[in-house]
Amino acid sequence: MSSVLITAAPTGPIATKADNPNLPTTPEEIAAAATAAYQAGAAVVHVHLRDADERPTADLGIAERAMELIRQQSPILIQLSTGVGLDVPFSDREKLVELRPRMATLNPCSMSFGMGEFLNPPLGVRRLAARMRELGVKPELEIYDMGHIPACLSLLEEGLLAEPLQFSIVMGVKGGMAATIDNLIHAVRMLPPGAIWQGIAIGRANLDLTAVAVAMGGNARTGMEDTIYLRKGELAPSNEVLVSRLANAVTALDRQIASVPEAEQMLGLGPDPALAA
Numbered sequence: 001m002s003s004v005l006i007t008a009a010p011t012g013p014i015a016t017k018a019d020n021p022n023l024p025t026t027p028e029e030i031a032a033a034a035t036a037a038y039q040a041g042a043a044v045v046h047v048h049l050r051d052a053d054e055r056p057t058a059d060l061g062i063a064e065r066a067m068e069l070i071r072q073q074s075p076i077l078i079q080l081s082t083g084v085g086l087d088v089p090f091s092d093r094e095k096l097v098e099l100r101p102r103m104a105t106l107n108p109c110s111m112s113f114g115m116g117e118f119l120n121p122p123l124g125v126r127r128l129a130a131r132m133r134e135l136g137v138k139p140e141l142e143i144y145d146m147g148h149i150p151a152c153l154s155l156l157e158e159g160l161l162a163e164p165l166q167f168s169i170v171m172g173v174k175g176g177m178a179a180t181i182d183n184l185i186h187a188v189r190m191l192p193p194g195a196i197w198q199g200i201a202i203g204r205a206n207l208d209l210t211a212v213a214v215a216m217g218g219n220a221r222t223g224m225e226d227t228i229y230l231r232k233g234e235l236a237p238s239n240e241v242l243v244s245r246l247a248n249a250v251t252a253l254d255r256q257i258a259s260v261p262e263a264e265q266m267l268g269l270g271p272d273p274a275l276a277a
Helices: 027-040 060-073 090-099 122-135 148-157 181-190 203-215 239-252 260-267
Strands: 006-008 044-047 077-080 103-106 111-113 116-118 138-143 166-171 196-201 219-222 229-231
Touching: 006 027, 006 239, 027 044, 027 060, 027 239, 044 060, 060 077, 060 090, 077 090, 077 260, 090 122, 103 122, 122 138, 122 148, 138 148, 148 181, 166 181, 166 203, 181 203, 196 203, 203 219, 203 239, 219 239, 229 239
Parallel strands: 006 044, 006 219, 044 077, 077 103, 103 138, 138 166, 166 196, 196 219
Antiparallel strands: 111 116
8 A cells, every 4th residue: 555645634614712722723823733743744734724813714915924834844735725614705715726835625516514505616616627727736626425526527527637636535514425434435436546535534533534544545634624622522732633643543554654755746746836936
């Protein structure tokens, strides 16, 4: 089996410091969390941004500041979320790729998300996919339900995506697939040959299902976007602790942890588009 690519998701769009005071929300805190996650074994940091009131934002100035600080502190690969938050218009979210991160999310479908709506209009998704390919930004295809996989394959057939495809199988969001081993297995079976994939489990199933993903030969993500708890009743003291716990599970399963250069090769990343700008 190949090495395991660990992604850290330190912030997310939902939790606040009221939920866990250790949640990073400022560019400085997010960069520090990314650095600690890198030192604990993460090769990729999945970045959500917050404004001064902790609300999800697609503000380009905040995004640029966070990316600059992360790059100054470690070589961890930056993956900007274009999901941002449910109340942020798609037209604002898609502009984040103009900052040329190594990777960015591409959510193929609209869906119910808890009590809200996560809107990803088909024409907007295609416009964003085309722009990401033009800029050399690698799409992270976030799959919240089984029907999202053929939607991504349609984008590939239309020439809007380039292989190898990178999928994130997200389980446990209300409105998407439940966090079960059966759902993970079924989703993986639907992926095209040669695809790169990682398991993401929201909430209490975070450790169990990411460990199962690793045992199945996949990659995995953790961090306070996915769970604000280390265990039942105990808030996570940092993202670093969550990443270290996942890294320990990887080594316990007798797999190697991917370095940043290995992750670049696995994902088929080209030169850093920011350096070519």
